[in-house]
Amino acid sequence: MLDADFFRRWMAATAVSVGHEAERLTALDSPIGDADHGSNLRRGFNAVADVVEKEAPDTPGAVLVLAGRQLISTVGGASGPLYGTLLRRTGKALGEAAEVSVEQFTDALRTGVDAVMALGGAAPGDKTMIDALVPAVDALADSFAAARTAAEQGALATVPLQAHKGRASYLGERSIGHQDPGATSAALLIAALAETAGE
Amino acid sequence: MSDGSGPDGRGERLVGVVLVSHSAAVAASVAELARGLVGAGVTVPVAAAGGTESGELGTGAELIGAAARAVDRGAGIAVLADLGSAVLTVKALLAEGDELPDGTRLLDAPFVEGAVAAVVTASTGADLAAVEAAAAEAYTYRKV
Numbered sequence: 001m002l003d004a005d006f007f008r009r010w011m012a013a014t015a016v017s018v019g020h021e022a023e024r025l026t027a028l029d030s031p032i033g034d035a036d037h038g039s040n041l042r043r044g045f046n047a048v049a050d051v052v053e054k055e056a057p058d059t060p061g062a063v064l065v066l067a068g069r070q071l072i073s074t075v076g077g078a079s080g081p082l083y084g085t086l087l088r089r090t091g092k093a094l095g096e097a098a099e100v101s102v103e104q105f106t107d108a109l110r111t112g113v114d115a116v117m118a119l120g121g122a123a124p125g126d127k128t129m130i131d132a133l134v135p136a137v138d139a140l141a142d143s144f145a146a147a148r149t150a151a152e153q154g155a156l157a158t159v160p161l162q163a164h165k166g167r168a169s170y171l172g173e174r175s176i177g178h179q180d181p182g183a184t185s186a187a188l189l190i191a192a193l194a195e196t197a198g199e
Numbered sequence: 200m201s202d203g204s205g206p207d208g209r210g211e212r213l214v215g216v217v218l219v220s221h222s223a224a225v226a227a228s229v230a231e232l233a234r235g236l237v238g239a240g241v242t243v244p245v246a247a248a249g250g251t252e253s254g255e256l257g258t259g260a261e262l263i264g265a266a267a268r269a270v271d272r273g274a275g276i277a278v279l280a281d282l283g284s285a286v287l288t289v290k291a292l293l294a295e296g297d298e299l300p301d302g303t304r305l306l307d308a309p310f311v312e313g314a315v316a317a318v319v320t321a322s323t324g325a326d327l328a329a330v331e332a333a334a335a336e337a338y339t340y341r342k343v
Contacts (some may be wrong), residue, residue: 036257072291076257078284083289088295118288166283 001099006196007063009051013192015049018042021188021194028181032168036077037181045073060100064091066158078166079182081115083114083189105150106140114138120165127161127168129182136190145199151190155183203248214271214321214330215244217303219257219263219280219289223249229311233318241322244270258284260292265300275302275327277317279334281310303326308334 018025022038029037048067057063068088071080084148090112094100113133122128132154139150154178163175166182207323216233219227226249234245246266251257265327267276280286289305291320306313312333320333 040257069295071290072295073260076251076253076255076259076284080284080289081258081287082260085291085294119287119294167327 001101002060002105003099004056004058004060004063007060008056010193010196011045011063011067012049012054013196014189015042015045017188017192018045021185023032025181025185028179029183030133032171032175032178033040034077034167034183037079037185040075040077041079041083041185044071044080047071047085050137059094059096059098061091061094061096062134064088065115067091068120074125079129079185082182083185085119086112086116086133090113104142106137109140110137122165125161127158127162127180127183128163128165128181131155131158131161131180131188132183132186132190136186144194144199146196148187148191148194151187155179156188170190203237212272212274213241213243213324213325214274214317215246215267215272215276216314216317216321216328216330217243217263217270217276217278218247218249218264218287218310218315219266219278220249220260220310221258221285223247223248223254225281229314232311233314236315237319237322243318244272245318246270258287258288258291260298262297263289263292267303271302273301275303275304275330276300277321277327277330277334278303278305279308279310279313279317280305286289302330304333306334307338309337312337 009010010186018041022042026035026038048070050068057066064087068084072084072195093108122130124134132151135150135154136147139146158180163169170173218226218230226247227285230245230247246269248262248266252259252261278289280289317330317334320330
């Protein structure tokens with residue numbers, strides 16, 4: 001079973017990972033985006049780690065709802081409402097339980113990913129964070145480690161894709177050959193999850 | 200900012216308009232343009248929410264919330280947004296349920312033309328549905 005402390009540690013681990021990888025995320029965002037993905041997400045997840053530690057919500061759902069709300073209000077780019085919606089909807093789907101099973105979390109995360117697709121209008125193959133998140137959720141039934149591998153492979157698989165959403169879509173075929181920054185950061189989020197689970 | 204009282208001194212409540220842009224200058228300028236095209240004697244509550252809280256290009260969720268509260272006269276609030284994160288942030292805030300005043304709606308409209316249409320229509324004392332329709336109609340105006 002996963003408790004609130006697990007989810008607080010997941011958010012802290014994500015903040016550390018995004019901090020380490022911020023320059024790489026921004027470098028990926030330079031040829032096809034506006035070169036702010038790393039700095040935006042670092043600011044957002046640092047704020048998440050701070051508020052989650054300070055307010056110490058006592059249920060898994062409350063941790064993720066608070067984290068999502070913080071991302072929406074601090075990121076400043078499209079990744080704010082997108083990751084914010086992912087965490088907030090996942091948190092709401094978990095309800096008020098003090099502990100949740102991996103199966104319950106998997107179902108909730110799928111709800112969150114569906115909400116991101118509804119908000120941004122992206123589908124798998126559009127060269128977005130969805131290309132890492134959907135395979136991760138599918139693999140979560142096996143293990144956290146499998147989800148991490150699936151997310152990382154999903155991010156790598158965005159390289160040959162042409163972007164159909166966001167600023168990168170204006171580049172048309174010129175977006176081909178670049179790894180999507182959003183899929184890359186989504187893989188960091190899932191890797192932090194596996195790390196938190198000790199896998 | 201005005202008290203939002205309606206034309207002819209009847210004191211009816213006007214729809215508020217919030218303009219969300221990646222750029223503070225764009226949001227403020229479009230607000231000024233739209234106000235300038237309203238007839239004399241009426242002041243529509245219009246607020247700009249441009250850029251991030253730290254003054255950079257981007258979207259500030261707190262700025263949007265503050266702008267919406269500032270123009271809320273109880274007749275509804277029409278929000279226009281320009282690109283990517285501006286649109287997504289407004290939609291995410293609306294989905295929260297309690298982040299923006301009741302009666303806040305994101306309009307599906309071009310930013311500049313839609314803002315002018317929305318503000319001018321709101322100045323007549325029209326309701327939110329009429330403001331929304333006028334702003335959306337701006338999409339049908341072909342330039343060539």
